[in-house]
Amino acid sequence: MKGFRYLKDATTLELREPACIGCGRCLEVCPHQVFTLANTKASIVDRDACMECGACALNCPVNAISVDSGVGCASGLINEWLRERKLPRGGGACCS
Amino acid sequence: METPAGRVPLIATELLFSDRLGAWKTRWGIGRMNYLVPPGLYAIGTPGATDPVVVTANYKMSYDIVRSQFGGRNVWLLVLETFGINVWCAAGKGTFGTGELVRRISETRLAMVISHRQLLLPMLGAVGVAAHEIARRTGFTVRYAAIRAEDLPEFLDKGRVTTSAMREMTFTFRERAVLVPVEFVMALKPAAVIMLCVSLFGALLGRPGAGIEAAVAYFGAMLAGTAVAPILLPWLPGRSFSIKGAVLGFAWSALWLLLTGAAWNSLSTVAAFLVLPAVSAFHALNFTGCTPYTSRTGVKKEMRAALPAMGTAVLAGGILLIINGILG
Numbered sequence: 001m002k003g004f005r006y007l008k009d010a011t012t013l014e015l016r017e018p019a020c021i022g023c024g025r026c027l028e029v030c031p032h033q034v035f036t037l038a039n040t041k042a043s044i045v046d047r048d049a050c051m052e053c054g055a056c057a058l059n060c061p062v063n064a065i066s067v068d069s070g071v072g073c074a075s076g077l078i079n080e081w082l083r084e085r086k087l088p089r090g091g092g093a094c095c096s
Numbered sequence: 097m098e099t100p101a102g103r104v105p106l107i108a109t110e111l112l113f114s115d116r117l118g119a120w121k122t123r124w125g126i127g128r129m130n131y132l133v134p135p136g137l138y139a140i141g142t143p144g145a146t147d148p149v150v151v152t153a154n155y156k157m158s159y160d161i162v163r164s165q166f167g168g169r170n171v172w173l174l175v176l177e178t179f180g181i182n183v184w185c186a187a188g189k190g191t192f193g194t195g196e197l198v199r200r201i202s203e204t205r206l207a208m209v210i211s212h213r214q215l216l217l218p219m220l221g222a223v224g225v226a227a228h229e230i231a232r233r234t235g236f237t238v239r240y241a242a243i244r245a246e247d248l249p250e251f252l253d254k255g256r257v258t259t260s261a262m263r264e265m266t267f268t269f270r271e272r273a274v275l276v277p278v279e280f281v282m283a284l285k286p287a288a289v290i291m292l293c294v295s296l297f298g299a300l301l302g303r304p305g306a307g308i309e310a311a312v313a314y315f316g317a318m319l320a321g322t323a324v325a326p327i328l329l330p331w332l333p334g335r336s337f338s339i340k341g342a343v344l345g346f347a348w349s350a351l352w353l354l355l356t357g358a359a360w361n362s363l364s365t366v367a368a369f370l371v372l373p374a375v376s377a378f379h380a381l382n383f384t385g386c387t388p389y390t391s392r393t394g395v396k397k398e399m400r401a402a403l404p405a406m407g408t409a410v411l412a413g414g415i416l417l418i419i420n421g422i423l424g
Contacts, residue, residue, distance in 0.1 A: 001267070001389050003267075004267055004330060005335055006335055007335055007336065007391075007398065010391050011391050025227065028258075029219060031264070031265040032264075052391040052392050053188070053220075055222035058222070059225075059227050061228040069223075070392035071392060072392045073384055073385025073395065074337075074382050074384045074399055075382050075385055
């Protein structure tokens, strides 16, 4: 994505290349051009661009991709943390 | 209009004043969680059995943006039940998902209405829809056409080709600016409570005017984090949102010192430079949820470092102000 970069080494994305059948779905669904396809195998070319949306893993027909997907949202994470500790949550309907 | 699967509502592609007003209101957080249209199949123009089927969410703003692209065209619009949530957020929650798409295909009896078996989905819907599962369960193939609905006419005109530009996420000045009102409105309620407390606290400890001044200083720091940080996002230093916010909070502290500095002493100055950047940093960090490029792991990593730092800064600033009040 032009003009924007988030933290380095902050993704759980993994691709098991031996399992890949080269269908290209991951390239089709990734909005950050993380993957490339060469010799009927996908590979990761821009790992740090991954935002862990999980579209690639969900759309991979052979489960060659894994990612701990979720929303990169601070208030969502705070709400999640409060919920786990059964504490009252503040306002905000987003990511609740 | 009549179809082999029964009557399908015919919808317009031009947005009325009421549609624009509705969008404006939701941008300001008015009735935002209850802005929806009924799910189902809709007809645009006079679509036939071979015309494209475009899938979207039942958030009215999503539906309006999509239908307004198709002036003079014949298109089927399949609206999924996402409970008034936009495509991407609904896909993340799973409501714009495989199960709902399968259900909606069968409920609308889509297979009787069209002769082809291709569905055009928004790319960000892929977060919730597994294309191979749709194919297996319904026989329909899923094409993720483009990220933005605005690219759909070009996609259709050029033989259904997704260009690399259509596949690439953007976060333009305009795309960021439209998110500001709702951020600001959502921050306003807690800010009002805090400002009231700060005013009372300040009035008790210092001059009567000091409380009001401190409350305005807080408001400025909140505004820097919720409005200025999103607008200036790519130009602010650092990758971390809290650092971007802290830089703005620091700038705001300096400006506020210039404007009202005559009444400050060294303790309250240090306190302001501790607390205000922390407030701006917190609000800027909250904006991570509105951007299309922050990862969950990244935000967790940032929060682990930033939240304790913010807490310490606010606590230290508060202690300094109390000492200042006692001494003063």
